[in-house]
Amino acid sequence: MGKRAIVVGCGGMGRAWMKNVQDNPRCELVGVVDIRAEAAAQAAADHGLPATAAFTDVAKAIKALKPDFVCDITIPEAHCATTVAAHVLKVPTIGEKPLAHSMAAGRKMVAAAKKSRKLAMISQSRRYDQQHVGLRDAIASGVIGEVTTVNCDFYIGAHFGGFRDEMDSPLILDMAIHHFDLVRFFTGRDAKAVYCHEFNPKGSWYRGDVATSAIFEMDKGVVFTYRGSWCAEGGHTSWNGNWRVVGTQGTLLLENDKPAFGQRVKPGGKTGFHSEHEDIPIATPTVNGGGIAGSLNEFLDALEAGKRSASVPQCQLADNLKSLAMVFAAIRSSGSGRRVPVSL
Structure with missing residues (x-):
């Protein structure tokens, strides 16, 4: 069984992430979140999940499903609230660019990740x-x-x-x-x-x-x-x-x-x-997956290695803030x- 993932944001990009999570044998899509209940329900159904896997609140989804990580694929204005909520509950995150809709929001996300001491990355997919x-x-x-x-x-x-x-x-x-x-x-x-x-x-x-x-x-x-x-x-x-x-x-x-x-x-x-x-x-060179798949693989590498790894994954929040x-x-x-x- 792979790492359990929740995808927050059920628009077009969110669905692209759902597909990448399900296509990757190292992880498993266990839930979806969207402020629009009907969008979450439809995304769950479209990806073979039960109705109970659809939520409108990320904190409730985390508490119910106990994921290993959260994919923050919301609109930029919602990135801060979503990522901070996950780190308050000590769940690692990977999110879409841009990091945030403002520098103040970005700094708040960096602080939350630092306090939780959990992995937090942004997917800059063109790096792969x-x-x-x-x-x-x-x-x-x-x-x-x-x-x-x-x-x-x-x-x-x-x-x-x-x-x-x-x-x-x-x-x-x-x-x-x-x-x-x-x-x-x-x-x-x-x-x-x-x-x-x-x-x-x-x-x-x-x-x-x-x-x-x-x-x-x-x-x-x-x-x-x-x-x-x-x-x-x-x-x-x-x-x-x-x-x-x-x-x-x-x-x-x-x-x-x-x-x-x-x-x-x-x-x-x-x-x-x-x-x-x-x-x-x-x-x-050969790369371990391109685009979203590449960033997801690097995130999973770091998640699985944990404190045993001396390498630092690309695009951790503090770096991506630059x-x-x-x-x-x-x-x-x-x-x-x-x-x-x-x-x-």
């Missing part, structure tokens, strides 16, 4: 993509020397309809967290300051600012430039963004979800106006028209 892991490993190997510059371009004409069309900062709040977290994943550097300009281009079908340009100052002098839009018709990038990483001895590129590639200065090569370059072989801080610092910079610190 093979190409992303390959790029991270290539950077860490020093094949391009010391990283100096990282650029990410993200351009998609996304006609969602619904709540995103009415948000003040839809791109940064709902999407850029992926890219901001990835730059930390790729480089191992944290953001220190940012200058950001959000805007709503002519022809946009969004009410709020759906495009942005941002310059982040990262640790050890690395500069990260981000350009993005959700109302860019034609010439779409990958949803993961197109990336350029420049080092003191070469450059790595990751574009359109194809394998990463790059060039570096050839040792002993010709010199002149241009240095002689050579292609960089980049391995595509990615969330980039989001709110960018919005704060755009609102003030000034460079601002990225503070926790």
Whole structure:
């Protein structure tokens, strides 16, 4: 019998997590929670659970079902209350990004997890993509020397309809967290300051600012430039963004979800106006499941290892707060028209 799991939030993403839990032989879906009783009941029925496995309150579900962990797949505004409730009852949690709807809520979640001394992770599912892991490993190997510059371009004409069309900062709040977290994943550097300009281009079908340009100052002098839009018709990038990483001895590129590639200065090569370059072989590593499956497996690894493990799983709440801080610092910079610190 695997680890017993409750999924809180029965929308589309919640159902994706229910499927991943049921597909994983290391865990078992034992209950679902949603503030809409009919949604919880339907989700339970659709996933082969009895009616008694559907709840509208996470604390009541935990007390009745005694799960080994809780998946917090609620809307961002409900993440804090859901995760804190689980940790008050000393139950480990894994939640969807973003960590929270505000820095204050994120800090409260971190404090609750610290007090409970139970595992708490956020699923940043793009960290488990093979190409992303390959790029991270290539950077860490020093094949391009010391990283100096990282650029990410993200351009998609996304006609969602619904709540995103009415948000003040839809791109940064709902999407850029992926890219901001990835730059930390790729480089191992944290953001220190940012200058950001959000805007709503002519022809946009969004009410709020759906495009942005941002310059982040990262640790050890690395500069990260981000350009993005959700109302860019034609010439779409990958949803993961197109990336350029420049080092003191070469450059790595990751574009359109194809394998990463790059060039570096050839040792002993010709010199002149241009240095002689050579292609960089980049391995595509094996990952233990991609996307949600990857983050769930890492969570289960840590849960099963417990105090016996010396390794720290990715995206524990205190660490993921650093990615969330980039989001709110960018919005704060755009609102003030000034460079601002990225503070926790």
